[in-house]
């Protein structure tokens with residue numbers, strides 16, 4: 001498979017390593033210093049593009065790649081207020097697109113556990129639920145995309161929580177997400193239900209970026225030859 005990397009930072013480099021190990025070829029690398037090379041002609045040399053840039057450039061990068069007819073896998077966070085719009089654009093263009101706030105197999109299993117736990121905890125109003133995410137200090141967005149996915153899953157099940165907030169709150173209808181930035185930390189997420197009697201807590205800790213990178217390459221392998229919008233749930237058949 002020929003891969004174009006949009007974004008060649010910590011994730012782009014980790015993806016390149018895994019892609020080569022899996023027998024793929026990286027035919028284009030775009031970063032903030034080589035944006036002029038991000039053209040239809042260049043990207044069409046690839047079978048698939050993998051986009052890990054930042055909250056400001058992700059939307060345009062994904063949109064152009066779809067427009068230029070190349071399947072795209074994106075993991076950039078902090079832009080997903082426009083995700084629904086992008087899904088519609090992908091459909092209109094008969095494109096192929098996978099988005100995941102977190103590509104690691106472990107986190108996607110953690111998402112399924114989070115949904116199940118939220119369903120079980122929904123009737124137990126004596127438990128307060130809180131989310132915590134810890135990442136490295138270079139992370140540009142807060143809360144993390146993964147924490148937002150976890151929060152949305154909880155909000156779907158736990159009716160006493162109405163919205164997530166990224167601060168401490170006195171309103172019992174708020175689901176608090178506490179963001180901490182410390183080095184080195186590829187990403188830790190926890191969901192804790194606390195009552196005066198006991199606590200139930202689930203935690204996922206990434207030890208390095210390999211899990212995200214492997215998941216992104218698996219997603220690219222899955223996407224080639226398909227049309228439509230998919231998630232890691234499809235890729236991993238969860």
Ligand SMILES: NC(=O)c1ccc[n+]([C@@H]2O[C@H](COP(=O)([O-])OP(=O)(O)OC[C@H]3O[C@@H](n4cnc5c(N)ncnc54)[C@H](O)[C@@H]3O)[C@@H](O)[C@H]2O)c1
Pocket residue numbers: 006007008009010011012030031032033035052053054055057061074075076077078100101102103104139140212
């Ligand atoms: N979904 C996941 O599993 C997952 C995992 C880790 C990180 N992330 C997200 O991936 C993104 C990248 O993370 P990172 O740690 O590699 O960041 P990074 O800062 O190390 O790298 C970002 C790269 O994007 C490039 N870039 C900036 N503007 C660009 C533009 N307009 N066009 C093309 N490239 C551009 C930069 O030059 C750099 O190479 C972040 O949004 C992060 O939150 C997602």
